[in-house]
Amino acid sequence: ATAIAPKLVLGADPINVGSLTPNTGGGGPFGPNIAAAHRRVVEEVNAAGGVLGREVQLTQENSETNPETAVRAADKLINVNQVIGILGTWSSSVTLGIMPKCQEAGVIQMCTSSSADIPAKDEKGLVFNFQALSPVWGDAIADLALRRGFKTFSLMALNNDFTGSMIDAFAAKVKAKGAQVINEPFFYNGGQSSYRTEVEQLIAGDPEAVFIPAYVTDFTAVYKEIFRSGYEGQVISVSIATGDKFKEAVGEAANGLLHGVPVPPIGSKAYAMYLQEAGLEDTGEVQHPFGTAGRDQMSSLLLAVEKAGSTDTAKVAKAIWEVTTGPGKKEVFSVLEGLEAIRAGEEINYSGASSSVEFDNEGMVLGRDFQLTEVQDGKDVVVERLEFKG
Amino acid sequence: MGQVLINALVNAALIGPPAVAFSMLFGILRFPNFAIGGYITVGAFAVFAFNVTLGLPLVLATLLGMAVTGALVWLSDEIVFKPMREHSPITLLIVSIALTLILEQGVRLFWGADVRGFDLPLTRPMKFAGMRITVEQVWIIGLALAVASLTHAILRYTRIGKAMRATSDNFMLAQVRGINTGRVIAFTWLYCGALFGLTGTLGGLDLVIEPLLGWNLTIPIFAAAILGGIGSAYGAMLGALLVGIAEELTVLVLPSTYKVGVGFIIIALLLLLRPQGLFGEAQIKK
Amino acid sequence: MTGPLLAVEGLCAGYGKGDIIKDVTFELSAGSITTIIGPNGAGKSTLIKTLAGVVRPRIGSVRVDGDDLTGMVANRMAAHGVAYVPQEANVFRTLTVQENLEMGAWTATDTRHERMEHVFELFPVLQERSAVRAGNLSGGQRQMAAFGMAMMVAPRLLLLDEPSAGLSPKMVGQMFETVRRVNETGVGVLMVEQNAIQGLGIADRGIVMAAGEIKLNLPASELLDNAEVGELYLGTRQ
């Protein structure tokens, strides 16, 4: 059925795409998945004849989750590799850090960052975010938590942008629904040699539940400390901090923990495909929350190039909406399906492994389901789900 | 308040032994060795490998891990530092930072950046008089005290300990008096390496095993050792206690995000009052 | 063995490029004292450091009692019965006086107590200050401690680099007297001294070093009487 798949045109310039992922540093646990997903999509596409008959050339860099290094890496991608887009930035500070360079050079950015500043600072409409912004997280998780009937909460968060706005939204929601936040929400820094004081402060008023948005490395240490402190109330966090590795690291003590996250449409077709591509088994749990986004980033970018028929980034940016967003188009779940459809002259809507990939007019992803999960017997058990209602 | 003290004590017990080791290495080799972060990380992963991958009991795994770390730390001297003995302390400092990068990334190369834990269930605390402490923490404190006393006893009463102090004081003269300084230094590395291995275990228990584990402990260790006055085992322990208390008390007055910073300020103030460190002695040259 | 206690032949040594001591050859017979004098920077300390194994020889050989010890490092030299008192940095500053003396006996712990008694007899002030860190001693006290350390073993060969510097006249007398007595027990002594009159006074032979070379090697009494030597090195000619 691939009669129309073109062969790579010999001698044509390749299409350059950059991937800038947090392979080390704070995002270290996630970056490699994203990078691998990027590479898989590109390999798949190249094997099937490339885009516009041209080979896709992928250059991957490590942001080290550090904006200082990331800017130089972006510089290299832009000026040496002449990429049309930089995909995969994760931490907001990196996404924002390279933004001036990218905007100046007219390079598309695709990220999974959650800072509310991202749309505001994207003046040229070149940034696409595959992650819900953190206020949305806070609101949704609070909503789910309230359904469990907690009346008093204490909040603390890792000190970064992602968690900062999440806490505000969480608190606002809690108050709006008549429950109480009994502490003055506060932040802690990652990479500390102990978190005892912070935990002490958090549980001081003996709240029914505590909410701690964080990253996995520091959350693991914090959670151990909470457990050791003898706190008997409910701990709530975000699922990115409570993956398999977390559960392995803390063992049985993880039982009873609640965590929420925007989820890939588990059971959806694209997600199943992702698991297969990544060689994972379907456990019914959320796996690779960012790897899935990596797949969707690369897929939508390449589809958009094919759609735009050029590598002019303004045109490609416009085409990204065309291939991902809007009703009444043919739904595709993988890049190859999509390419085929585009070449067949069809209008497509790419539905991804991380979400259905619908963007608002600022390039922020819309359609994300949220799910609240409880750890029981070392396994995630879904307790509540909040489906995105288009 | 009592809880604050217990917490500070646990912090101190974690930082203390490596601070003692750092201080000993500084004393004998005359440079601040920032590779301690790398050593601790390696220690934690070595113990992890024995404990989780090979399924040995934690105590045995710890002992083996200490041996492995000791050997590795000694090897790092043979390969990296030994040929550079004569070089300036700051050059060696930079070299040690480069070494810590290599060790950390080496660990990452094999194990990735994921978080890990030992095969030991977390425990709930024992409670008394409104204060809480876990069995693990009691262990950590006990071990730290044991390490301090052992180190002190070695330095003060054993032949090798005296040789260590002499070597650290005046390398050339030590040789002249017949001390095999090469062997003394090797022993020091091995001993300190074992302490870093132990810290790997304790740190992994208290925090979480990951490549940056050691790096996160480095600055408090450095501060404690300097504060205690280089070369003094009890000094380093006391330094650790003060760093611990300083950080704990900060939170009573300032947002906890400033914890690390205030720790530094208190250290600075202490040093202004007693510029030679707590246990260091002022030297007057004539 | 009837040969000389110390036989140095064609010795060259230095720090950076260039040799500081050049082609030094001499012998020291068992049970004798040789005193080296010479202007500042002549290479006296360098020679003695080379003999002690602190500076590496480049060419030449060093034999003690017939054993070839050329190029041996300092701690092995010490094990071979060579005791050396450096000119500078000659005590462990952070160790107490008592510990310093104990370090002196590193290679021979068995007779430590008697010997320490002996050192304390010699320099009572060291006993008074035995718990003080050597870095806090006065200049002369430190010199006594350094000398005392070498008295803690029974060496075959004693190398002293300006042992009298900084000592009070009374102590200088006692120190030289001690050297003489130690020598009488059969220990060979090679000593650098600026206090030439007294230094040569107890010596059998005297060596004049200048610019890295041995200029004269004579019986000590001849050297003392040598007018030229007096003027150039001893400052005795008015």
Next chain:
Amino acid sequence: MFGADGAALQNAGGDAILSVSGLQKAFGGVQALSGMDLEVRRGTVTGLIGPNGAGKSTLFNCMSGVIPPDSGEVHAFGRNITGWPSHRLAPLGVVRTFQLSRELGRLTCLENLMLAPLAQLGERLLPIFLQPGAVAREERALYAKACEVLEFARLADLRDEYAENLSGGQKKLLELARALMLDCELILLDEPGAGVNPALMKTLEEIIITLNRDQGRTFLIVEHDMDIIARLCDPVIVMTEGRKLTEGPFDLVRRDPTVIEAYLGGVA
């Protein structure tokens, strides 16, 4: 006690430019100075002798602001300088050397000397940018002077050598030479002769005598070499156990039985 000689002494020197009274300093249990009194008269070369550990160097440290005394007072040039930091003393006219030489290791010999003179224009931040000509001129003058002093100290060949590479005696010479570079009226020398070759020391003594006679500089010299003391110093102060034992011309002092007992032994 010294009769006529003592009176002669009074006339020989001018007013006291340095005086110390009741100086005390203890280190832990050791009373290094216990009520030391001392006067140095203008224009003299005063000797300070005493057994090892008598407190001579400690006295120097207390007088030169390196360590503060526990009690007692130090006056120099009519000012109470007790507890002054050391950098204020040189401008007042007091400079010292150290018993264990403290060379500036990674400066060359020449630099060690050129550093010494006071109030150099080029040592201030703005003039080096705004008045480079004047600074260069000043440097040339300093250079000439330093070369001269190096010549005396027989260090001329080593002028571009790092001071850390000098021999023990050379370091002492450098220490002395550096002090002579300053135009200070009062120069305190802590065992300048120890480790210096006696023939060379004689030359240096001549320099000291010249500086004293022709330029009226005053010296206070700690020394254990009695030949040097005999040739240079009048009066001589003897201290033991942290306080002054006696004072007078060397010929008298050397015959004092208490001095012989405590210090000289049978030899001198």
Next chain:
Amino acid sequence: MTFYFVSIATYVGFFMIMALALNLQWGMTGMVNFGVAGFYAIGAYTSGLLSVKAGWPVEWAMLAAPVMGLIWGAAVALLSIRLREDFLAIVTLGFGEIVRLFVLNEDWLTEGPRGLRIDARPLGGMLDRDQYAYFYLALVAVTVLIIFLISERIRRSPYGRVLRAIREDDVVAGVLGKVVLRYRIQVFALGGAFMGLGGALYAHYVQNISPDVFMPMVAIFIWMSVIVGGAGNNKGLLIGAGVVMALLEGTRFLGDFMIWLDAEKLSALRIILIGVLLIVVLRLRPRGLMPEEKFRYNP
């Protein structure tokens, strides 16, 4: 590719400015400063905030940065008058961390972890993208040159001689009548000012700064530049800055050759390689590529 080199050259310029300043403080005067990143941040945020939030003209804002660096440099030096070298290390390390914590936590002022977007830049809007890259490189180069000349003048002057004397033994310098404290404060302040200026130039070049930029790692790179180049030698450390940047950036191209490695292993390997190369360089040239020169006066 050219633009890549232009931009890397610009970054090298920042390193050079910082390294020159550190050399003044540590290489010449012996004052350990582990808080380099803090001064960098002070410069960057001063200029950034003044131009973004206070609406200052960008040129004025950039000039305010060294003034701020100067003030804080003097303050830190004053605080640590009595401290020994290794203690100065902790105090400055602490200072750097406190600065970073301040910009991280006081988000009412600094935007905290969100980072500060700085659109204003000198001659902004008057040049196109390519010209601007050259212009900025020139601006940085001129700054490097000026700081280099100032440092060299200091080094070769009697003033520099006093600094080196203090480095060797401050008590001796004091006995010789040098007011050690004054020199220490002046030098630390001057170094702080240069670092502040470096920070300002950096901020307006990358146009987005956040607390994460000023992690201790930056300070480590600057230290590496000085050590690799040769402490005490201004020319050497310019080379050192180039070498360190070449290590950091050059190893990036590793991936182009080792395509069989996945991204995570590759990035680990890259950092390992940086570490190994650094050790090798220092092993071969322990006093740096261009060790401090001896001074020979030959008037």
